[in-house]
Amino acid sequence: MKVTLKIWRQKNAKAKGRFVKYKLENVSPEMSFLEMLDYLNEQLIKSGEDPVVFDHDCREGICGACGLYINGRPHGPEKRTTTCELHMRSFKDGGTIVIEPWRSKAFPVIKDLMVDRTALDEIIRSGGYISVNTGSAPEANSIPVGKHLSDKAFDAAECIGCGACVAACKNSSAMLFVAAKVSQMAFLPHGKPEAADRVQSMVKKADVLGFGGCSNTYSCEHDCPKGIPVEFIAKMNREFFKAKVCKQKVE
Amino acid sequence: MIKLDSKIPSGPLSEKWEKYKTGLKLVSPANRKKLDVIVVGTGLAGASAASSLGELGYNVKVFCFQDTPRRAHSVAAQGGINAAKNYKNDGDSIYRLFLDTIKGGDYRAREANVYRAAEVSNQVIDHYTALGVPFAHDYGGMLDTRSFGGVQVSRTFYAKGQTGQQCLLGTYSSLSRQVNKGTVTMYSRKEMVDLVIIDGKARGIISRNLVTGELERYSAHAVVLATGGYGTVFYLSTLALGSNPMAAWVSHKKGALFANPSFIQIHPTSVPVLNEYQSKLTLMSESLRNDGRVWVPKQKNDKRHPNEIPEEERDYYLERQYPAYGNLVPRDVGSRAAKERCDAGYGVGDTGLAVYLDFKDAIKKQGKKAIENKYGNLFEMYEKISGIIPYDEPMRIYPAGHYTMGGLWVDYNLMTTIPGLYAIGESNFSDHGANRLGANSLMQCSGDGYFILPYTIADYLADDIATSKIPTDTPEFEKAEKAVNERIERLVNIKGNETATSYHRKLGKILWDYCGMIRNEEGIKKGAKLLKELEEDFYKNLIIPGTGAELNQELEKALRVETFFEIGQLMCQDALNRKESCGAHFREESQTETGETLRKDEEYAYVAAWEFKGEGKEHELHKEPLNFEFVELKQRSYK
Ligand SMILES: Cc1cc2nc3c(=O)[nH]c(=O)nc-3n(C[C@H](O)[C@H](O)[C@H](O)COP(=O)(O)OP(=O)(O)OC[C@H]3O[C@@H](n4cnc5c(N)ncnc54)[C@H](O)[C@@H]3O)c2cc1C
Ligand code: SF4
Ligand code: FES
Numbered sequence: 001m002k003v004t005l006k007i008w009r010q011k012n013a014k015a016k017g018r019f020v021k022y023k024l025e026n027v028s029p030e031m032s033f034l035e036m037l038d039y040l041n042e043q044l045i046k047s048g049e050d051p052v053v054f055d056h057d058c059r060e061g062i063c064g065a066c067g068l069y070i071n072g073r074p075h076g077p078e079k080r081t082t083t084c085e086l087h088m089r090s091f092k093d094g095g096t097i098v099i100e101p102w103r104s105k106a107f108p109v110i111k112d113l114m115v116d117r118t119a120l121d122e123i124i125r126s127g128g129y130i131s132v133n134t135g136s137a138p139e140a141n142s143i144p145v146g147k148h149l150s151d152k153a154f155d156a157a158e159c160i161g162c163g164a165c166v167a168a169c170k171n172s173s174a175m176l177f178v179a180a181k182v183s184q185m186a187f188l189p190h191g192k193p194e195a196a197d198r199v200q201s202m203v204k205k206a207d208v209l210g211f212g213g214c215s216n217t218y219s220c221e222h223d224c225p226k227g228i229p230v231e232f233i234a235k236m237n238r239e240f241f242k243a244k245v246c247k248q249k250v251e
Numbered sequence: 252m253i254k255l256d257s258k259i260p261s262g263p264l265s266e267k268w269e270k271y272k273t274g275l276k277l278v279s280p281a282n283r284k285k286l287d288v289i290v291v292g293t294g295l296a297g298a299s300a301a302s303s304l305g306e307l308g309y310n311v312k313v314f315c316f317q318d319t320p321r322r323a324h325s326v327a328a329q330g331g332i333n334a335a336k337n338y339k340n341d342g343d344s345i346y347r348l349f350l351d352t353i354k355g356g357d358y359r360a361r362e363a364n365v366y367r368a369a370e371v372s373n374q375v376i377d378h379y380t381a382l383g384v385p386f387a388h389d390y391g392g393m394l395d396t397r398s399f400g401g402v403q404v405s406r407t408f409y410a411k412g413q414t415g416q417q418c419l420l421g422t423y424s425s426l427s428r429q430v431n432k433g434t435v436t437m438y439s440r441k442e443m444v445d446l447v448i449i450d451g452k453a454r455g456i457i458s459r460n461l462v463t464g465e466l467e468r469y470s471a472h473a474v475v476l477a478t479g480g481y482g483t484v485f486y487l488s489t490l491a492l493g494s495n496p497m498a499a500w501v502s503h504k505k506g507a508l509f510a511n512p513s514f515i516q517i518h519p520t521s522v523p524v525l526n527e528y529q530s531k532l533t534l535m536s537e538s539l540r541n542d543g544r545v546w547v548p549k550q551k552n553d554k555r556h557p558n559e560i561p562e563e564e565r566d567y568y569l570e571r572q573y574p575a576y577g578n579l580v581p582r583d584v585g586s587r588a589a590k591e592r593c594d595a596g597y598g599v600g601d602t603g604l605a606v607y608l609d610f611k612d613a614i615k616k617q618g619k620k621a622i623e624n625k626y627g628n629l630f631e632m633y634e635k636i637s638g639i640i641p642y643d644e645p646m647r648i649y650p651a652g653h654y655t656m657g658g659l660w661v662d663y664n665l666m667t668t669i670p671g672l673y674a675i676g677e678s679n680f681s682d683h684g685a686n687r688l689g690a691n692s693l694m695q696c697s698g699d700g701y702f703i704l705p706y707t708i709a710d711y712l713a714d715d716i717a718t719s720k721i722p723t724d725t726p727e728f729e730k731a732e733k734a735v736n737e738r739i740e741r742l743v744n745i746k747g748n749e750t751a752t753s754y755h756r757k758l759g760k761i762l763w764d765y766c767g768m769i770r771n772e773e774g775i776k777k778g779a780k781l782l783k784e785l786e787e788d789f790y791k792n793l794i795i796p797g798t799g800a801e802l803n804q805e806l807e808k809a810l811r812v813e814t815f816f817e818i819g820q821l822m823c824q825d826a827l828n829r830k831e832s833c834g835a836h837f838r839e840e841s842q843t844e845t846g847e848t849l850r851k852d853e854e855y856a857y858v859a860a861w862e863f864k865g866e867g868k869e870h871e872l873h874k875e876p877l878n879f880e881f882v883e884l885k886q887r888s889y890k
Contacts, residue, residue, distance in 0.1 A: 030526040056492040059531045063322040125431040129424035134303040137381035144392025154385040
């Protein structure tokens with residue numbers, strides 16, 4: 001295959017970026033998208049140019065490191081697919097592919113297609129955990145967990161922290177990401193004691209970090225590579241409401 | 252002169268750890284704050300150690316080269332994590348888990364360490380469950396388990412095919428909690444490039460800031476490596492592309508012995524190579540062998556579509572050769588059997604380097620829904636890579652480099668031969684002998700980090716409470732930083748025309764061909780020679796664009812490839828030295844009449860721990876004899 005690539009090149013966080021066009025020949029449809037970029041880089045390096053910088057690691061859709069905005073969509077055209085799982089057979093021979101980094105105020109560009117997603121870690125640090133110290137856990141089967149609940153918690157816990165939901169959203173909202181963690185822990189009996197504090201501090205943190213609010217356009221769900229559904233945002237909203245009411249009662 | 256002391260406590264197996272633990276020194280809560288500990292790595296081993304040490308009140312600094320700790324390679328583990336809970340009432344126990352592990356490792360692991368790993372396994376499951384890890388539950392609300400290779404009980408806890416992800420996110424959440432509390436400081440996108448030793452003790456690291464290219468100095472009273480494995484030495488492997496042994500290797504060059512470097516597990520079920528640009532091989536979890544049946548056509552070079560090959564023309568070779576364990580033989584056995592069939596001309600697919608893993612019968616018996624529930628994500632993953640739908644036709648699979656049993660030599664305290672330097676998780680050598688059983692690594696990594704290291708490191712730190720903060724403006728840090736700078740300058744200034752990846756691909760192929768699944772003296776020697784030649788070429792023709800003082804992914808790769816050349820050489824030496832077959836190390840010269848591994852216990856029942864003697868000098872071999880006090884050494888049989 002032959003493809004024309006229009007890639008966002010930006011020297012560093014402060015520099016002004018621009019699109020640069022590359023023509024690439026002898027691309028195999030069997031190549032993964034990132035292997036195609038490796039192939040481009042191999043040629044750039046040999047011709048003395050700066051290779052394109054992007055994040056990646058596992059290359060099997062589980063670590064959440066990769067994440068490119070491809071032809072106007074986070075992670076490209078296939079549903080439930082991360083950038084690294086995408087293959088060139090999903091693209092037209094002779095076509096043009098536009099590749100950009102995630103665009104969000106909360107994710108500053110580091111270089112080219114690499115962005116800083118530390119803000120997602122900060123949201124988790126604000127409460128995305130169950131406070132149990134090593135050594136203090138009870139016997140695992142002493143707290144039964146209904147199968148439907150553990151399955152639900154698992155579905156929410158599948159989030160890989162890639163940030164595509166933020167990139168997809170016109171408000172740069174991180175609500176799907178927050179909702180996934182809040183829901184996982186709210187489904188499980190172990191997560192109940194801290195549920196109220198958790199949802200409040202995580203939502204607040206996202207706000208402080210510059211992520212926008214949710215206006216129910218569902219583009220996050222559409223582009224989430226793990227298929228995290230927006231029903232978890234509804235679940236989070238209920239948790240949030242419950243937390244407020246509880247707090248008032250206590251006070 | 253290095254003298255190996257494994258520090259294995261005396262006494263009955265089941266009392267060793269309990270007794271030993273109570274004899275270890277403690278550090279009072281008030282003193283812990285004053286002690287700095289560096290943990291390199293945020294996989295299950297590193298994140299569990301760092302969060303536990305943080306909870307105890309130590310001042311912890313944690314490093315990873317990814318942008319966030321949640322991406323450590325443990326996230327990719329699929330099938331499960333073992334524990335001796337015996338929830339299935341099928342005769343499991345700590346002792347049986349111990350026994351299976353010793354046997355699975357072909358009697359090349361330490362009894363005491365293995366028993367301890369089995370002993371703390373139950374607590375690991377309790378802890379993960381409390382952290383909100385959504386393990387599979389049955390309808391009664393109890394935890395579910397499944398079977399893995401090499402055992403006849405059902406002791407593997409799982410969260411679909413994403414057990415590693417779920418456990419890692421569990422430890423990541425406790426790590427995050429400590430970061431929030433300020434006991435742990437997280438340093439992401441920083442790669443350890445050297446170890447700093449002061450007065451014979453590990454006192455800090457030099458790391459390269461991967462965003463700015465700057466070299467940075469960090470000091471501590473003790474350093475813990477939890478940097479994972481080096482299966483990526485083959486280039487194509489089931490590991491994440493970034494996984495590499497540099498941290499362990501630079502420590503090795505500073506005095507930490509490296510044990511059994513050639514013990515590398517080749518996993519039998521990975522998606523085969525599909526194109527020449529392929530950058531990685533994706534694992535299809537061993538758990539699939541619970542329901543999938545492995546076969547090849549009975550006829551050589553059979554080009555028919557698998558669905559058109561009738562039952563009687565299929566050779567279910569594992570079930571045929573190993574009736575007792577069938578498709579659930581241990582990995583080394585399964586891998587060699589696949590290679591043997593393919594080499595004999597029965598392989599399938601375009602390359603002939605693949606066998607079938609078939610779910611037809613399981614789907615017929617249990618229904619598509621049940622199979623989807625168990626393996627849905629793996630089937631989806633397979634389809635994305637290959638374009639084949641495994642519900643409709645069998646998967647094609649082939650062995651791939653996967654796990655390194657070898658690693659830094661550690662004693663019972665998990666301390667290396669450098670005082671104050673610890674190695675935990677896959678980066679050490681201690682628990683899996685010559686072959687790791689499925690789901691035993693997540694168990695060991697978590698056990699090391701949560702329930703072993705926090706005790707043993709206190710014993711060391713207790714003597715250091717009067718030592719104030721270690722300054723970094725000392726000659727030792729200066730010298731280490733300068734050496735790293737020179738290493739980088741050397742690479743950047745070669746200015747040749749071949750990329751680091753291209754060298755990595757070639758060196759990986761050499762090792763795969765000559766020091767891979769099947770080895771012999773002549774081949775290993777040839778591999779070592781080819782490797783040397785390629786390394787010379789590397790220092791003449793490598794190209795790295797840009798400089799060391801900036802974000803430079805090509806330099807990152809080159810530094811790692813440099814390490815692979817050196818560790819590859821030691822792998823060959825180790826494989827050559829061990830003229831027996833055991834577990835994953837199969838020397839053609841030493842096999843039974845039926846082609847199984849043949850150990851030579853009188854000569855080789857030892858851990859081969861290698862000492863670095865200086866650039867260009869031969870490594871020196873130290874032997875730690877393996878004394879089996881409790882288990883009788885037998886020829887492994889899965890027939
Ligand atoms: C595809 C796959 C599936 C698997 N499935 C299973 C399974 O089902 N069950 C099982 O028990 N085992 C499984 N394993 C094995 C298991 O996943 C690993 O052995 C285990 O996760 C290793 O954990 P770790 O904490 O030792 O290291 P890792 O998780 O590899 O973490 C290494 C850490 O060290 C950091 N690091 C490394 N070098 C440096 C450096 N120089 N500077 C700074 N940081 C550094 C990395 O950033 C990372 O944070 C699987 C392995 C693979 C490849
Ligand atoms: S919710 Fe989906 S899109 Fe958002 S970070 Fe998680 S996996 Fe990525
Ligand atoms: S590289 Fe890990 S999810 Fe894509």
